[in-house]
Amino acid sequence: ETGVTQSPTHLIKTRGQQVTLRCSSQSGHNTVSWYQQALGQGPQFIFQYYREEENGRGNFPPRFSGLQFPNYSSELNVNALELDDSALYLCASSLNHNEQFFGPGTRLTVL
Amino acid sequence: AQSVTQPDIHITVSEGASLELRCNYSYGATPYLFWYVQSPGQGLQLLLKYFSGDTLVQGIKGFEAEFKRSQSSFNLRKPSVHWSDAAEYFCAVAETDSWGKLQFGAGTQVVVTP
Numbered sequence: 001e002t003g004v005t006q007s008p009t010h011l012i013k014t015r016g017q018q019v020t021l022r023c024s025s026q027s028g029h030n031t032v033s034w035y036q037q038a039l040g041q042g043p044q045f046i047f048q049y050y051r052e053e054e055n056g057r058g059n060f061p062p063r064f065s066g067l068q069f070p071n072y073s074s075e076l077n078v079n080a081l082e083l084d085d086s087a088l089y090l091c092a093s094s095l096n097h098n099e100q101f102f103g104p105g106t107r108l109t110v111l
Numbered sequence: 112a113q114s115v116t117q118p119d120i121h122i123t124v125s126e127g128a129s130l131e132l133r134c135n136y137s138y139g140a141t142p143y144l145f146w147y148v149q150s151p152g153q154g155l156q157l158l159l160k161y162f163s164g165d166t167l168v169q170g171i172k173g174f175e176a177e178f179k180r181s182q183s184s185f186n187l188r189k190p191s192v193h194w195s196d197a198a199e200y201f202c203a204v205a206e207t208d209s210w211g212k213l214q215f216g217a218g219t220q221v222v223v224t225p
Contacts, residue, residue: 092154102155
């Protein structure tokens with residue numbers, strides 16, 4: 001059974017650019033949640049997708065958007081990057097809102 | 112406003128000694144409660160969770176946690192710490208109808224000394 005994977009591992013962008021982060025769910029999982037973890041802080045909920053539909057959103061601006069595909073993999077897109085977007089982005093998958101399994105994260109640095 | 116507080120940013124403990132990590136929450140009703148561990152370069156791993164019932168919850172790696180409604184607390188304990196327990200620990204809560212949307216505390220960094 002393959003766990004949750006995320007790509008890329010690390011990414012460096014400059015202010016104003018756009019970025020796409022990817023997440024492959026654990027086999028059989030239909031729910032994906034994304035979290036932002038700034039340095040020295042706990043993860044903050046960005047949004048969740050359930051069966052390709054957004055199913056809840058945290059306190060993040062619209063320039064944070066996402067997609068979930070029919071195979072339940074997911075993307076997180078961030079437009080107009082700001083310095084404060086530098087963080088570890090975590091993806092978690094689950095089956096029908098049950099226990100979440102987290103990926104190792106993507107470290108985004110915005111210069 | 113709903114909140115999760117981990118009062119201790121950093122704890123140093125000797126190998127073999129006991130460990131207790133504190134977590135307090137502020138929610139309208141008793142939420143679902145979780146403890147996660149994060150090691151460098153690793154994703155978050157669920158140690159244990161509390162939904163209802165017995166207030167003492169057993170988890171993986173020898174950890175346990177006790178839910179105290181009167182104190183709005185969910186403290187994590189381990190009787191004897193191993194060097195491999197050095198990591199960051201996060202308490203998290205979720206509303207009872209949406210436990211996929213976790214609210215995390217700021218974390219407690221645990222250092223284990225020989």
